[in-house]
Amino acid sequence: xxxxxxxxxxxxxxxxxxxxxxxxxxxxxxxxxxxxxxxxxxxxxxxxxxxxxxxxxxxxxxxxxxxxxxxxxxxxxxxxxxxxxxxxxxxxxxxxxxxxxxxxxxxxxxxxxxxxxxxxxxxxxxxxxxxxxxxxxxxxxxxxxxxxxxxxxxxxxxxxxxxxxxxxxxxxxxxxxxxxxxxxxxxxxxxxxxxxxxxxxxxxxxxxxxxxxxxxxxxxxxxxxxxxxxxxxxxxxxxxxxxxxxxxxxxxxxxxxxxxxxxxxxxxxxxxxxxxxxxxxxxxxxxxxxxxxxxxxxxxxxxxxxxxxxxxxxxxxxxxxxxxxxxxxxxxxxxxxxxxxxxxxxxxx
Amino acid sequence: xxxxxxxxxxxxxxxxxxxxxxxxxxxxxxxxxxxxxxxxxxxxxxxxxxxxxxxxxxxxxxxxxxxxxxxxxxxxxxxxxxxxxxxxxxxxxxxxxxxxxxxxxxxxxxxxxxxxxxxxxxxxxxxxxxxxxxxxxxxxxxxxxxxxxxxxxxxxxxxxxxxxxxxxxxxxxxxxxxxxxxxxxx
Numbered sequence: 134x135x136x137x138x139x140x141x142x143x144x145x146x147x148x149x150x151x152x153x154x155x156x157x158x159x160x161x162x163x164x165x166x167x168x169x170x171x172x173x174x175x176x177x178x179x180x181x182x183x184x185x186x187x188x189x190x191x192x193x194x195x196x197x198x199x200x201x202x203x204x205x206x207x208x209x210x211x212x213x214x215x216x217x218x219x220x221x222x223x224x225x226x227x228x229x230x231x232x233x234x235x236x237x238x239x240x241x242x243x244x245x246x247x248x249x250x251x252x253x254x255x256x257x258x259x260x261x262x263x264x265x266x267x268x269x270x271x272x273x274x275x276x277x278x279x280x281x282x283x284x285x286x287x288x289x290x291x292x293x294x295x296x297x298x299x300x301x302x303x304x305x306x307x308x309x310x311x312x313x314x315x316x317x318x319x320x321x322x323x324x325x326x327x328x329x330x331x332x333x334x335x336x337x338x339x340x341x342x343x344x345x346x347x348x349x350x351x352x353x354x355x356x357x358x359x360x361x362x363x364x365x366x367x368x369x370x371x372x373x374x375x376x377x378x379x380x381x382x383x384x385x386x387x388x389x390x391x392x393x394x395x396x397x398x399x400x401x402x403x404x405x406x407x408x409x410x411x412x413x414x415x416x417x418x419x420x421x422x423x424x425x426x427x428x429x430x431x432x433x434x435x436x437x438x439x440x441x442x443x444x445x446x447x448x449x450x451x452x453x454x455x456x457x458x459x460x461x462x463x464x465x466x467x468x469x470x471x472x473x474x475x476x477x478x479x480x481x482x
Numbered sequence: 483x484x485x486x487x488x489x490x491x492x493x494x495x496x497x498x499x500x501x502x503x504x505x506x507x508x509x510x511x512x513x514x515x516x517x518x519x520x521x522x523x524x525x526x527x528x529x530x531x532x533x534x535x536x537x538x539x540x541x542x543x544x545x546x547x548x549x550x551x552x553x554x555x556x557x558x559x560x561x562x563x564x565x566x567x568x569x570x571x572x573x574x575x576x577x578x579x580x581x582x583x584x585x586x587x588x589x590x591x592x593x594x595x596x597x598x599x600x601x602x603x604x605x606x607x608x609x610x611x612x613x614x615x616x617x618x619x620x621x622x623x624x625x626x627x628x629x630x631x632x633x634x635x636x637x638x639x640x641x642x643x644x645x646x647x648x649x650x651x652x653x654x655x656x657x658x659x660x661x662x663x664x665x666x667x668x
Contacts, residue, residue, distance in 0.1 A: 176515045180525040340505075445515040446508060 142245075150251050154231045161433075162385035163193040169385075169440050176444045200378035208280060208371050215278035220372065220379035223271030227386040229264045233257040234393055235319045237403045237424035241417045249421060250319065257318035258310070261394060262303060265349060268387070269295045272358065275380065276368035287367035290451060291358030294348055297458040298355075302345035304466035305338040308473040309398055322402035330401040337469045339399045341462055346391040348458070351384060353443040357451055392435030396428060403428040537657060540605045540618040543596055543634075544641050544654055548586055551643040554615035557591035564610035569600035586613075594639065598623040598632040620656045 167182070167189070174181025182189035207216055235250040254260060269292050276288020309331055310316060313324045325331055332339050348355040359367030369380045396402060403424030410420060449457070500506050526533050535541070546554050557574035575592035577585045584590075608617045626632055642650030 172519075175519050175523075178518055178521055178524045180523050180527075441512060441515065445511050 146247055147251060150247075150249070151232075154234075154236070154251060155228055158228060158231055158386050158389060159382075161389045161436075162382055163197070165385040165389060165436055165440075166196065166381075167193045168436065169443075172437065172440045173444050176441070197378065200375050203374035205374040205376065206371075210280045211371065212278045212280070215274050216371075217376070219271055219275030219278055220369075220376045220383070221271075222274060223268065223383040224379045224386075226264050226268040226271060227383040227390065229267075230261050230387075230390045230394070233260050233318050234390075234397060235322055235402060236428060237421045238417070240421045248319075249425065253317060253319050256316050258306065258316050258321070258398070262299070262306075266295070266299055268349075268383075271380075271383065272368050275372070279368070279371035281371050283365045284368050284370045287358050287360075287364065287370070290364075291351065291368055294351075294355060294357060294454060294458075297455060298345045298348035298462070301341050301458065301462035301466040302349065304463065304470055305335075305341040305345070306398070308335055308338045308466075308470045311470075311473055311477055318397060322397060322404070325401040326404050330399065330404070330406075332399045335399065335469070335473070337465065338473075339395075341466050341469065342395065342399070344457075344462065346395060347439065347442065348454075350387045350391055350439070352388065352439050354446045354449045355454060356443075356448060357454060360448060363448075388436055388439050389432060392432035392439070393428065395435055396431035400431050535620045539620050540603045541622045542598075542619050543601070543607065543616055543639055544619045545591075545594065545636065545639045546615050546617060547641050547644060547651075549644060550583070551645045552582075552584060552586040553590055553640070554586050554613045555591045555594065556587045556589045556613055556615070557594075558589075558612070560610040560612065561607035561616055564606040565601075566604060566606060567600045567602045569597045569602075570607060571595045571597075591636065594636045596634045596639065598634055599629065619654060 170192070171181040171189075182192040185191040185195045207213055232251045233254060235248070235253070237249040239246045239248040241247070272291040272295070273288050276284040276286075276291070279285070309321070312331065312334055313321050315321065315324075321331075347353075351358050357364065359369070361367070369377055372380060405423070405427050410423065413420075548554055557572050559572060559574075562568075562570040562572060571593070572591045572595070573593040574589055577588050577590055603618060605618050611617075623632065623634075641654045644651040
């Protein structure tokens with residue numbers, strides 16, 4: 134029978150993995166809010182939240198609990214379905230990107246290899262880009278459905294920003310793909326294990342990618358869509374309670390995932406620098422766990438840098454933002470792409 | 483003309499290529515913020531730690547007693563007259579025989595209220611008082627949920643009795659400089 138031919142263990146394994154990855158993203162995002170407040174405080178010579186639990190470690194739980202118990206207001210003039218769909222879409226797209234990321238080498242449990250990657254599809258990095266560009270729908274729908282001029286304007290700002298910065302991001306990525314010759318995430322990581330990290334070959338590409346990642350995550354200095362102090366908050370102005378929480382939370386998940394993606398694309402993924410861990414001859418499972426920890430460290434360093442940038446650099450004006458995107462980053466990315474292509478051709482000759 | 487030495491000349495030269503690139507300046511800024519990560523923190527953990535006030539800090543009013551624990555206030559009303567915010571209200575009463583251990587003189591304040599929402603802590607009441615009966619302590623009015631809670635009655639304002647609670651009396655008295663003009667005799 135066809136139904137019995139399905140490998141149920143495979144499906145169970147994948148479901149477990151999906152659950153783990155989603156939980157991981159959630160927990161990291163939760164503590165990213167805590168880290169944001171703590172780092173902000175330390176950079177401003179303050180201490181930050183330290184009352185809820187030891188070192189204030191329970192603060193994210195308290196914040197989440199507060200958001201759940203807040204009154205939920207849906208404006209009467211809003212279109213209710215879209216109003217609820219907006220934050221859901223933002224959250225879903227934020228979580229979806231984690232599906233193709235290789236978290237580590239495979240585990241060996243119960244007599245079979247379990248790759249720590251939900252789906253090693255052959256268009257891996259394209260999938261990420263597809264989902265990230267879906268993220269703009271969360272913003273657009275939320276801003277539109279609120280039936281508020283400020284929300285709508287902020288949504289338009291956000292959408293144009295995300296669309297503009299996806300272009301140089303994609304162009305910077307093409308250079309990496311030309312080096313690797315494959316879209317598969319696992320191949321991208323393995324290529325770096327063999328030939329060294331892509332940051333060595335693509336420093337300019339990484340810089341462009343990083344700037345665009347800041348813009349895609351709506352982080353300072355590109356946080357115009359939610360400029361709360363000068364542009365009257367943003368697309369989530371009419372949102373309250375956990376729906377607002379979902380928007381804010383999705384931003385932190387995006388931040389974490391983009392940190393992971395950057396580590397995977399440019400910093401060797403789960404590779405430990407300067408050593409060849411395969412020659413250590415230790416247990417495969419242990420090696421996988423070490424690799425995972427290394428990847429997490431790299432991603433969390435990126436999260437820290439994101440936060441650090443936020444508390445250092447003031448926000449750009451909208452025209453500056455557009456100028457930087459269209460007149461600086463896109464030409465730079467194009468030059469980078471052509472130069473990479475030329476070098477590859479020259480080496481192959 | 484230069485009034486101070488602190489004026490800084492603004493550099494109005496056109497930006498160099500490095501400055502136009504903006505990245506180097508960002509790196510410099512990031513370095514500054516990073517250095518603050520390890521600096522000493524300015525925070526004072528309020529309920530546990532308290533900032534020490536200056537000796538002349540003007541805080542919450544306290545109604546004073548003499549060394550034998552008798553209230554010094556005679557309800558003359560000079561503090562209420564002096565008060566620019568009109569925060570002080572009082573009602574006088576005559577001391578009855580047998581109350582000599584409670585009140586220092588024949589007249590005393592039966593009711594004494596200060597509205598802390600009106601009070602501007604100028605200290606004029608302390609200056610006006612001829613009996614050293616009211617002074618501004620080194621604490622401030624704690625927060626409250628209702629307006630009524632900010633109208634401080636005599637019970638809230640009176641200093642602890644030096645005979646029953648000498649430590650509390652000393653603490654409430656604080657380290658304010660003693661008033662020279664005041665004579666201890668009536």
